[in-house]
Amino acid sequence: MREIKFTDPHRKKHFDLFNHMNHPHYCLCANVEITALLAHLKAVGISFTPAIVYLISRVANEIPAFRQRIRGEKVIEHEQVNPSFSVHTKVSDVFSFCEVTYEPAASSFIASALAQMKRMEEAPVLEDQDRDDYLFLSALPWISFTGLTHAMHYHPCDSVPRITWGKYFEEGDKIKMPLSVQVHHALVDGRHMGQYYQQWEALAAEPARWLGMG
Secondary structure, three states, X not given: OEEEOOOOHHHHHHHHHHXXXXXXXXXXXXXXXXXXXXXXXXXXXXXHHHHHHHHHHHHHHXXXXXXXXXXXXXXXXXXXXXXXXXXXXXXXXXXXXXXXXXXXXXXXXXXXXXXXXXXHHHOOOOOOOOOOOEEEEEEEOOOOOOXXXXXXXXXXXXXXXXXXXXXXXXXXXXEEEEXXXXXXXXXXXXXXXXXXXXXXXXXXXXXXXXXXXX
C-alpha cells in the first residue's frame, strides 16, 4: 500500500471537485460478450460464478484507479484488492458475503473460491468489515438488467467499487451478460471505466489463455 499524491494540478482539481460532492459515485451498465468464455467453461467443467469473480477481480487489480481508496484527507493505493461477493445460502432466504483473497493464477483462485462458497452456504456471514481493500461484487442471475443502484454509505462516502453481473442472454449468434460497475468519480474517470470493460471483454474472448484446460 502506498499514499498517492496528485502532482498534476488539473488532476488534483478533478479529485477535489468530485470528492466534495454529496453523491460522488456513478454507475455504468453494459452487456459484455461471454460467448467464448461460457463455451470454454462448459467444455472443461469450470464453475461459472468463481470464474466470473476471478475475471472481475483480475481486471480491477490490473487498473491502478480501481485499487485506490480515499481515507479521510489521503488517497492510498493497495497493491491488491480482494473480492467480497454474494452467495446463496442453504440456511436462509438471503445471501451471505463470501470473501476470497485474490490470486493471479485462475486455477488457484477458483479452487479457493469454491471452498469458501461451500462454507458460506452452511454458515452465512453478513458483517461489515472495517477494511477498504475490497471489491464488492454481487450477482442477479434472474435478471438481464439495464440499470442498477447500490446501498452504501454516503457521509462520508466510501470508495470501494461495486460490480454486479446479471442473467446472460442470446443476441443473434452471441451470448451477452449485463455487467454493472459503480465507482467513485474522484478516483475512477470515464477513461478508466472504458479500459475496464475493454480489458474484461478481451480476456473473456480468450479464456483458454488464462483458464487453461481445467
